[in-house]
Amino acid sequence: MNQATVEFRHVSKQYGPQGAVVDLSLTVPAGDICVLVGPSGCGKTTSLKMVNRLVEPSSGQVLIDGQDIMRVEVTELRRRIGYVIQQIGLFPHQTIADNVATVPRLLGWPRARIQSRVEELLELVGLDPGRVRDHYPSQLSGGERQRVGVARAMAAEPPVMLMDEPFGAVDPIVRERLQNEFLRLHRALGTTVLFVTHDIDEAIKMGTRVAVMQQGGHLAQYAPPTELLLHPANDFVGRFVGTDRGLKRLTLLTVAEAKIQAGVVARVGEGARAAWRRALEAESPWVLLLDRDDRPQGWMRVEQLAREGPLTADSMDASSPLVHYETTLRDALSMLLASAVQTAVVVDERGRYAGILTLDELGIAFRSDAEPRAVEVA
Ligand SMILES: Nc1ncnc2c1ncn2[C@@H]1O[C@H](COP(=O)(O)OP(=O)(O)OP(=O)(O)O)[C@@H](O)[C@H]1O
Ligand SMILES: [Mg+2]
Known part of the structure; x- marks a missing residue:
């Protein structure tokens, strides 16, 4: 399986005197879905972007499979990392097929291989290739565009996926379906995923482990969902997890x-x-x-x-x-x-x-x- 460990070691990012992320240390084991959750501005996107060097840490290290990412050539690094950004981010003047083919094209795959990979990926995310292949992003619904975003990120079978509020822009019903599809996909592919959301219910559902971040870029707790619900580390986590913790916990347990x-x-x-x-x-x-x-x-x-x-x-x-x-x-x-x-x-x-x-x-x-x-x- 294509997966890698991701480790933050005392990572901080400052913008001027302001800490966006402060002394973040956490390890995401290979194949896990690590969800970063917290209020707006707490540093989730910044943390994610430090993994593919869209943002460089002010101090500390990010390691993938034990290797400091600052020692990897940046294009090489990004090829190994799928990235689904907040607000979708498809190329508007390219067809859906061309969007999905971005990374395989970069990797110089032959046309036939790119084409069959694109079809396979579109099917994987539940889109009919025959219908959407030649469309432009503006011709698809929000939920369909999200799926294309996921397909594009999966194209190179990256060992690490970064997903920044990937299902943020769609209605609750489509969102629930996309979540379930993604969980199924993840079970099949086993990629290591860093997933950002500000929705605690989504975090509990999607996360193998959940990192709750606090205003000011601090990590408040990093634990499996059950642990978070049973033993919130402090009042902030308790409040964030919510008063209906008991009800939420019932979602984690089956008959x-x-x-x-x-x-x-x-x-x-x-x-x-x-x-x-x-x-x-x-x-x-x-x-x-x-x-x-x-x-x-x-x-x-x-x-x-x-x-x-x-x-x-x-x-x-x-x-x-x-x-x-x-x-x-x-x-x-x-x-x-x-x-x-x-x-x-x-x-x-x-x-x-x-x-x-x-x-x-x-x-x-x-x-x-x-x-x-x-x-x-x-
Ligand atoms: N390029 C930048 N220059 C200055 N400050 C920045 C920059 N990017 C982010 N920040 C600040 O860093 C902090 C963390 O931002 P970040 O985008 O990581 O938050 P977030 O948790 O992803 O929030 P949201 O849920 O709203 O997406 C914020 O206070 C933000 O204003
Ligand atoms: Mg963000």
């Missing part, structure tokens, strides 16, 4: 990490009275009905079960959301709050019953002051 309970179940065809007895024993007001293949059908109230005769699929009183192991606890919570039973039914990849997840269990994961007991696997 697989929550405590799944056995629940009281009955099967279609089984006698109602037997199910009734089990429910009373378990002091459960509800029994979940499964079909013969263990697929959940819905809930029955215990009062409805005090009768003779077999259970049928139309014995149900309520349904409840089905969640999978990969469902985030935040999504599970939303679904659960909308259902009468306030219990989510967990099913495996084939739709078979795996257990139940209760609101109480979610509440434990939800409380930001407690250690996340929900992380225990049941």
Whole structure:
């Protein structure tokens, strides 16, 4: 895989007497997505630009795979670094294909190879090459232009990608799609990424590690998202991460990490009275009905079960959301709050019953002051 370690060693940048970045030390391991986040003017763009020498540090060193970047010839350095800038930055008088081909052309690739690489990259970022290839940037939407920017940066398979608010200029729905596409792309390519945003939710979603920067160019905390949410290093980080930390943390946890309970179940065809007895024993007001293949059908109230005769699929009183192991606890919570039973039914990849997840269990994961007991696997 094409990836490299990036290290800032006591890096500072001053503009006159003003520190834009002050004594920044952090290491981005190869293949990680490091997100720099913080308020406007805190030094995110400056930090990023010091990696490809668009800005030169006043003191300290930036190293890529242990090599001081000041010892690398600048064009050589930039060839190895993809760069997606704030406000898109496509060349307006070049077609989309020519924009994407910028670096391969610089590298002197033969025409045919450039062409096939361009097609491949456009497809990779979800654009139809046949449609957009010969367009100019002004003929594309904001979201499409962002994708072209990403494709252009990926063109030379750089071991390091610098992305400065790459999804800043698009609406929330397109943004979410671009984020997911980029995460998928990153899983496939494994490039080391430095990603700038001022949106803490985006940082938590995208980052392997998140560097929270503070006004005046100081690094307030550098930690994985969970750590940031659980243990903000100071008041600034705490405030920046926000008051709904508990809710945010639910985005990081999936049903697989929550405590799944056995629940009281009955099967279609089984006698109602037997199910009734089990429910009373378990002091459960509800029994979940499964079909013969263990697929959940819905809930029955215990009062409805005090009768003779077999259970049928139309014995149900309520349904409840089905969640999978990969469902985030935040999504599970939303679904659960909308259902009468306030219990989510967990099913495996084939739709078979795996257990139940209760609101109480979610509440434990939800409380930001407690250690996340929900992380225990049941
Ligand atoms: N060329 C420059 N000359 C003088 N000061 C500069 C220059 N570039 C940046 N600065 C200052 O350095 C500080 C950090 O700027 P930087 O662009 O890194 O912030 P940022 O965190 O990227 O902000 P934003 O979220 O608004 O993009 C700011 O106070 C800015 O005014
Ligand atoms: Mg900036």
